[in-house]
Ligand SMILES: Nc1ncnc2c1ncn2[C@@H]1O[C@H](COP(=O)(O)OP(=O)(O)OP(=O)(O)O)[C@@H](O)[C@H]1O
């Protein structure tokens with residue numbers, strides 16, 4: 001479904017673009033249809049950059065991205081626009097994707113309108129259907145984003161994305177901004193929807209335990225490269241790369257510190 005081939009991204013800035021940061025360094029990976037891959041690594045390891053390249057929201061410096069067999073790098077602007085609804089992103093902060101001046105109803109109806117996905121008279125029903133899918137009470141529908149909780153906002157953001165019936169989603173730390181108890185609910189919701197709609201998922205997190213819960217494969221990123229790939233359970237039990245071991249140790253330490 002998604003294939004990244006030898007992706008490198010070098011950010012340049014400054015005088016004559018002389019300051020270079022290699023954010024992603026020769027990464028190849030693929031996710032089968034309906035599969036879920038977790039990308040884990042410390043801050044600055046290149047996860048967000050790679051996730052955005054997978055959607056061609058950022059251009060790689062070198063490398064190819066294929067979506068459902070189509071080479072995204074070779075698509076014209078209009079062909080890319082046509083394919084856009086099929087691949088979507090869920091951000092860490094739901095406020096990024098919700099317009100504060102729109103009611104929750106309007107936020108979810110907007111993509112239906114823009115992409116002309118349902119007849120205008122059927123829009124309200126579709127919005128309610130999406131509301132139900134993400135486990136929101138219908139009485140919230142007339143509220144503005146500032147009138148609902150963080151967890152509810154993330155559900156609305158999710159409904160907005162699901163309105164497009166995407167086949168591939170990149171979720172970039174989608175619950176990192178939420179309280180722990182709400183985090184668990186939203187994660188299980190994403191998992192349920194993923195199974196139900198056979199979504200292909202690229203799930204970004206710095207928490208290996210969340211990835212174990214969400215994904216069937218995990219890739220560990222360090223300084224722009226994938227240092228290890230396998231099943232989450234296998235990697236947690238028997239990490240091969242010293243960096244992965246460090247990541248696991250750090251997680252246990254912070255948990256002990258949190259008194260878990
Ligand atoms: N637009 C940009 N211009 C220049 N450098 C950038 C840009 N975006 C990211 N970088 C750099 O690229 C590297 C990878 O960043 P990226 O955001 O992909 O990491 P990340 O793994 O998502 O980190 P985090 O866990 O903090 O979200 C970092 O060194 C970062 O400073």
Ligand SMILES: [Mg+2]
Pocket residue numbers: 047048049172
């Ligand atoms: Mg990031």
